[in-house]
Every structure is written in structure tokens, then in C-alpha cells.
Amino acid sequence: MALEKLDLHHPSTFINGFPHEYFREVRKQTPIFFQEEHPSWKDGYWNLTRHNDMYEVSRDSETFKCSPHPFMEAEKSEDQSGSENLLISLDPPDHTRMRKLVNKGFTPKRVQDLTERIQNHVDRIIDNVADKKGCDMVSDIAVELPLQVIADLVGVPVEDRHQIFEWTEMSFGFDETFTNEQRAEATMNMYIYAEGMCELRKEERQDDLISLLLDAEIDDHSLEQQQINLFFLLLQNAGSETTRNLITSGTLALLNNRDQLEKLQKNLELVPTAVEEMLRITTPVMQFKRTASVDTIVAGQKIKKGDKIFMWYPSGNRDENEFENHDQLDVARDPNHHISFGAGGPHFCLGASLARLEAKLMFEAILTRFVDLDCADDGTNLPRVYSNMIDGYSKMPITWSEVRDKDGKKLKTGSKKGNLEKLTHKLKKIEPKKVSRKLKRVEPKKVAQKLKKAKPKKLTWKKLQKKAQ
Numbered sequence: 001m002a003l004e005k006l007d008l009h010h011p012s013t014f015i016n017g018f019p020h021e022y023f024r025e026v027r028k029q030t031p032i033f034f035q036e037e038h039p040s041w042k043d044g045y046w047n048l049t050r051h052n053d054m055y056e057v058s059r060d061s062e063t064f065k066c067s068p069h070p071f072m073e074a075e076k077s078e079d080q081s082g083s084e085n086l087l088i089s090l091d092p093p094d095h096t097r098m099r100k101l102v103n104k105g106f107t108p109k110r111v112q113d114l115t116e117r118i119q120n121h122v123d124r125i126i127d128n129v130a131d132k133k134g135c136d137m138v139s140d141i142a143v144e145l146p147l148q149v150i151a152d153l154v155g156v157p158v159e160d161r162h163q164i165f166e167w168t169e170m171s172f173g174f175d176e177t178f179t180n181e182q183r184a185e186a187t188m189n190m191y192i193y194a195e196g197m198c199e200l201r202k203e204e205r206q207d208d209l210i211s212l213l214l215d216a217e218i219d220d221h222s223l224e225q226q227q228i229n230l231f232f233l234l235l236q237n238a239g240s241e242t243t244r245n246l247i248t249s250g251t252l253a254l255l256n257n258r259d260q261l262e263k264l265q266k267n268l269e270l271v272p273t274a275v276e277e278m279l280r281i282t283t284p285v286m287q288f289k290r291t292a293s294v295d296t297i298v299a300g301q302k303i304k305k306g307d308k309i310f311m312w313y314p315s316g317n318r319d320e321n322e323f324e325n326h327d328q329l330d331v332a333r334d335p336n337h338h339i340s341f342g343a344g345g346p347h348f349c350l351g352a353s354l355a356r357l358e359a360k361l362m363f364e365a366i367l368t369r370f371v372d373l374d375c376a377d378d379g380t381n382l383p384r385v386y387s388n389m390i391d392g393y394s395k396m397p398i399t400w401s402e403v404r405d406k407d408g409k410k411l412k413t414g415s416k417k418g419n420l421e422k423l424t425h426k427l428k429k430i431e432p433k434k435v436s437r438k439l440k441r442v443e444p445k446k447v448a449q450k451l452k453k454a455k456p457k458k459l460t461w462k463k464l465q466k467k468a469q
């Protein structure tokens with residue numbers, strides 16, 4: 001069967017979700033195919049469709065490089081300069097050094113230590129909607145959790161979080177209404193904020209990622225200020241857009257498969273296994289690129305040095321050679337070698353265990369607290385994120401008949417307020433108050449001054465970088 005041509009670089013191609021049917025056909029015919037047309041890449045790009053080939057490419061960082069960057073450009077005008085210094089764009093040995101340093105912030109113990117805080121956020125988020133009969137799952141539930149968790153991890157004080165959230169949405173979000181200048185300005189503000197935090201932590205360390213990054217040293221190397229700024233940016237983006245879509249698309253997958261939803265409600269110990277399956281079936285990140293460093297062969301195809309190769313993770317995750325009943329959600333699927341966090345190799349998602357923990361706690365709450373949870377649409381008509389990289393919904397109206405308390409019991413009148421007060425109090429107690437006061441004192445003046453000076457008409461990544469140096 002002849003295949004129609006799809007502009008895989010263009011976000012509009014994914015307006016109805018990932019084209020699974022198209023890829024199912026391609027997978028049958030070929031493990032790799034070429035796309036000649038691209039608005040700025042004259043030499044086109046290759047696309048991988050099968051699970052095992054993505055494993056091979058991901059794990060061979062000698063032959064397949066992430067530099068200059070692993071992103072798909074959508075338009076001619078897109079300026080990716082600056083992104084070459086992000087962790088995700090580096091190759092060994094630079095990547096190895098930097099990854100070892102930032103790994104210290106994501107050890108199993110550090111992630112496990114966040115459990116109580118994450119649980120508190122989950123409880124608070126659901127308490128917040130408990131007196132309604134419905135809400136927008138995206139903005140009222142899924143967005144908030146990862147943003148709060150990253151802020152906890154990094155050490156952003158509670159009172160600054162909404163500002164950081166706004167900047168994050170503006171700089172990286174897929175809301176088309178923001179101009180490039182607004183995005184650049186928001187990015188600039190994040191840099192300055194990260195610098196401000198570093199200055200404060202140099203005076204007095206806290207138990208947070210910024211303090212840890214300032215102290216981290218390997219083979220006489222420590223991180224430069226600019227690297228910390230870039231990492232701060234990458235974390236906000238990598239940790240939030242992804243996890244929120246796992247929560248929303250995962251919920252919808254359960255609602256569309258009631259037998260699986262019920263099975264899970266009866267067997268809550270299956271939640272971690274179900275999270276892996278939701279990762280597989282929803283695959284929030286659709287692709288990353290590698291660039292061949294030498295002439296080579298991939299999936300039997302000759303590839304020239306400099307050629308771009310895209311790994312389409314949702315296709316690998318539905319590969320019939322790897323997964324039985326590949327299009328079906330099976331909450332008990334085990335083993336499950338999905339590639340939603342990447343297909344192994346040095347760039348495997350740094351936040352995988354954190355995302356898994358967030359999802360586990362959130363899904364446990366969704367399954368036990370909402371009674372008769374429903375979404376009027378199976379996803380066909382819901383608006384999607386406008387992106388060639390992230391697959392998810394931008395709105396998802398859900399309804400329920402009742403919200404239970406966190407032990408699965410009926411909520412008593414007034415108990416929602418009580419819970420909220422308790423949680424806010426708890427959060428306040430563990431917030432680094434002193435730092436937050438200092439930041440408040442230092443940040444607005446300093447940021448305003450710096451911004452006044454550094455406000456060229458058109459900011460670009462390159463200019464931003466120079467300013468931040």
C-alpha cells in the first residue's frame with residue numbers, strides 16, 4: 001500500500017494525536033524512511049519506526065550524536081541557537097561529566113525523600129476541587145503537580161512559585177498566543193532568577209538542588225553559573241510538560257478502558273505496573289533526534305555522516321514485534337520494555353523515577369477519591385497541545401458524582417477546608433523561609449534593574465546567553 005506523505009516536522013500533523021495508523025503501516029513496510037522536505041533542512045531527515053532500532057541508536061553515542069541539539073525544528077524561522085549547551089544536547093565526555101554532577105540531585109534517596117511532599121501536593125490539589133462536580137483535568141489537576149514538585153526539588157520558595165510557573169508556561173509552553181519576544185523575556189527572567197537563587201545559596205546552603213549543584217564537583221570540575229541557569233530551564237520544561245500529559249492522557253486511557261480501570265481500582269498494588277503501561281500507551285514525548293557522526297548503516301539503510309535520524313517513540317511503543325496486543329491498554333503488562341523515557345543510553349530521562357513516583361501517587365488518589373469519574377469525550381474532540389514533540393491534551397473536562405477523602409471515606413462537610421489548612425501549614429513549616437525572605441528582598445530590585453538594562457528589542461537565545469554570562 002502506497003503511503004501518503006506526512007510532514008512529521010509540522011505540529012499540525014499531530015493535531016488529532018500521534019498518527020498511529022500511519023506508523024502501523026510504515027512499520028510493516030520499512031523500519032526507516034526518509035523525509036526530503038523540511039523548511040530549513042535541505043538534506044531532509046530519516047525516521048525510525050521500530051523498537052529494536054531505536055535501542056541501537058540510543059545506546060551508541062559514538063556514532064549517533066545529540067549535538068548540535070536533538071530537537072525537531074518546525075519552521076524556517078526557528079532559532080535553536082543556545083539549546084546546544086543544554087544537558088540533552090551534549091555528547092560524551094562533556095555530557096558524562098555534567099550528567100554525573102546533576103545525577104546527585106536525583107539519587108533514589110533524594111527522590112524517595114520527596115514522597116511526603118508529593119503526597120501532600122496530590123491531596124491538596126484534589127481537595128481544591130472536592131466541592132465541585134467537575135473541572136478541567138489539565139489546568140486544575142495535572143499542571144500543578146509537576147510544577148510544585150520541581151519547585152520543591154530546586155528549592156523555589158512558595159511565594160515565588162506562581163511567578164516561575166508563569167515564566168515556564170510563557171517560555172516553553174505550546175500556547176501560540178505568546179510572541180517570541182515574550183518567550184525570550186520570560187526565559188531571561190528565569191536565568192536571572194536562577195542566578196539570584198545561586199547568590200543566596202552561596203551565602204547559606206539549603207537542602208535543595210541549587211545548593212547541591214553549587215557544591216557538586218567531579219574530577220576537579222564544578223558547574224559554571226551558565227550551566228546551572230540552563231539546567232534550571234531544562235528541568236522546568238522537561239519535568240512539567242511531560243508528567244502533566246502522562247496524568248491526563250493516562251486518566252483518559254483508563255476511562256476509555258473501563259475493565260482496566262475497575263481492575264486497577266480492585267488491585268491498587270498494580271498501580272506502578274499500570275503507570276508503565278500508561279507511559280507506553282500514551283508516550284508523552286514523541287521523538288528526539290540523533291545526528292550520524294560517520295557514514296554508517298541503520299536498520300539496513302546506508303546513512304551519511306551528518307544525517308539526521310528521528311526516533312519516533314510512540315511507534316516503537318506499539319511495535320508488534322515487541323508488544324503483544326500492542327494497541328491495547330493492559331494495566332498488568334509485565335514485562336514492559338517501553339521507551340517513553342528514551343531507549344536507554346546516556347540520555348535516558350534523568351527524572352524517570354521522580355515522574356514514576358508522581359504518577360503513582362496521583363493515580364492512587366484519582367482511583368480512590370473520585371467516584372464515577374468520567375469524561376464526556378473519548379479524546380477525539382479534545383483540543384491538543386500544538387507540538388511536534390509533546391503529545392497531550394490542552395483541555396480535558398472531567399466530571400464525578402462525589403470526591404472521597406484520602407482514605408476513601410465520605411468527605412465530611414467542612415473537612416476540605418480543614419485538610420487544606422493542615423496541608424498549607426505543613427508546607428509552610430518545611431519551606432526554606434529564610435531564603436524565601438531573602439529572595440523577596442533581593443530579587444525584585446535586582447531583577448528589575450538587570451532587566452531594564454538588558455531589554456533589547458528582540459531577544460534571541462544567543463543574546464540571552466551573552467547576557468547571562
Ligand code: HEM
Nearest residue numbers: 087088238239242243246285341342347348349350351355
Ligand atoms: C512522564 C514524564 C516524562 C517523560 C515521558 C520524559 C521523557 C524523556 C525523554 C524521552 C528523554 C530523552 C531521552 C533520550 O534522549 O534518550 C528525557 C530526558 C530528560 N528528562 Fe525526562 N521525561 C519525563 C519526566 C521528567 C522529569 C520529571 C524530569 C525532571 C524533573 C525530567 C528531566 C529530564 C532531563 C534533565 C533529561 C535530559 C537527560 C540527559 O540528556 O542526560 N524528565 N525525558
